[in-house]
Amino acid sequence: MASTSSKTSQQPRNLPWVENTIQKFISEDRLPHLLFYGPPGTGKTSTILACAKQLYKDKEFNSMVLELNASDDRGIDVVRGPILSFASTRTIFKKGFKLVILDEADAMTQDAQNALRRVIEKFTENTRFCLICNYLSKIIPALQSRCTRFRFGPLVPEQMIPRLEHVIQQENIDITPDGMKAIVTLSSGDMRRSLNILQSTSMAYGKVTEDSVYTCTGHPLRSDIANILDWSLNQNFTSAYNQILQLKTLKGLALHDILTEVHMLIHRVDFPPSIRMGLLIKLADIEHRLASGTNEKIQLSSMVAAFQAVRDLVTSEAA
Numbered sequence: 001m002a003s004t005s006s007k008t009s010q011q012p013r014n015l016p017w018v019e020n021t022i023q024k025f026i027s028e029d030r031l032p033h034l035l036f037y038g039p040p041g042t043g044k045t046s047t048i049l050a051c052a053k054q055l056y057k058d059k060e061f062n063s064m065v066l067e068l069n070a071s072d073d074r075g076i077d078v079v080r081g082p083i084l085s086f087a088s089t090r091t092i093f094k095k096g097f098k099l100v101i102l103d104e105a106d107a108m109t110q111d112a113q114n115a116l117r118r119v120i121e122k123f124t125e126n127t128r129f130c131l132i133c134n135y136l137s138k139i140i141p142a143l144q145s146r147c148t149r150f151r152f153g154p155l156v157p158e159q160m161i162p163r164l165e166h167v168i169q170q171e172n173i174d175i176t177p178d179g180m181k182a183i184v185t186l187s188s189g190d191m192r193r194s195l196n197i198l199q200s201t202s203m204a205y206g207k208v209t210e211d212s213v214y215t216c217t218g219h220p221l222r223s224d225i226a227n228i229l230d231w232s233l234n235q236n237f238t239s240a241y242n243q244i245l246q247l248k249t250l251k252g253l254a255l256h257d258i259l260t261e262v263h264m265l266i267h268r269v270d271f272p273p274s275i276r277m278g279l280l281i282k283l284a285d286i287e288h289r290l291a292s293g294t295n296e297k298i299q300l301s302s303m304v305a306a307f308q309a310v311r312d313l314v315t316s317e318a319a
């Protein structure tokens, strides 16, 4: 389940690496404080819960493990209250250590992190901490240096596909090879997202195909993008704009997704180089403006205008 590359080695195929390392720590009974970081859906929470299940028997689990996640309060009071009292009480079952899991620790305030630093130091004797976050930079350096860090990278297709296939088989899901490919592409290394797409597409459409995956996630189909490009280049502005707007509304597409796909298609259309450059720069500008929350309709008209200008250039050059 675990997927990581260490802070020193960055190999993408990294399946059992973190598991092996932590396994070794556990078997030698010298588990350090841990810091897991990386994008969502890469197995951080699952890994520490699996370790905890291995470390503790069911009946001691609740008294030995404290798990706090984003839904719990993240201020300094939590550190001085529940965390401190959990860490400072003696263990009942055995002389081994307790485990405090702080999921989504990047949501903790600076004050809370500073207070935590002292708690970690004081109770290292009988408590281990595992901090989990998406952004390492949001954890204060003093905490980082007290933990052994593990980076969880986005999963590569070779890691996602066997797992998806297992679920597909267990759940008896009807899926085409194209559907599988679409899921892997759209989830970009996030295993949770891939499972969500698989489930919702299968529930909504029965058969999981490229089209049903794209439709279910509100992602433009290849044929939609081909149409958009065709309208933009071959019709007048008003009609191209209206047709795209209609398609966008009908299918609930986001301009940002359209832009991403159109951008990839442009590389495959045979434009004269200088014209392609101009177009790419304009599209990048639109993407930048969209990212700062501008009006989609205005940006859409800007996109159509960019294509119209390109067409006029091409025809005037040909004349």
Ligand SMILES: Nc1ncnc2c1ncn2[C@@H]1O[C@H](COP(=O)(O)OP(=O)(O)O)[C@@H](O)[C@H]1O
Binding pocket: 001, 002, 003, 039, 040, 041, 042, 043, 044, 045, 046, 047, 152, 155, 159, 163, 191, 192, 195
């Ligand atoms: N490397 C992996 N291999 C197989 N399944 C994974 C992997 N990483 C995550 N998952 C699955 O994805 C889902 C989310 O994992 P989770 O541990 O909650 O991710 P994170 O805490 O990193 O956001 C879970 O259903 C988990 O079983």
Ligand SMILES: [Mg+2]
Binding pocket: 044, 045, 046, 103
């Ligand atoms: Mg998590």
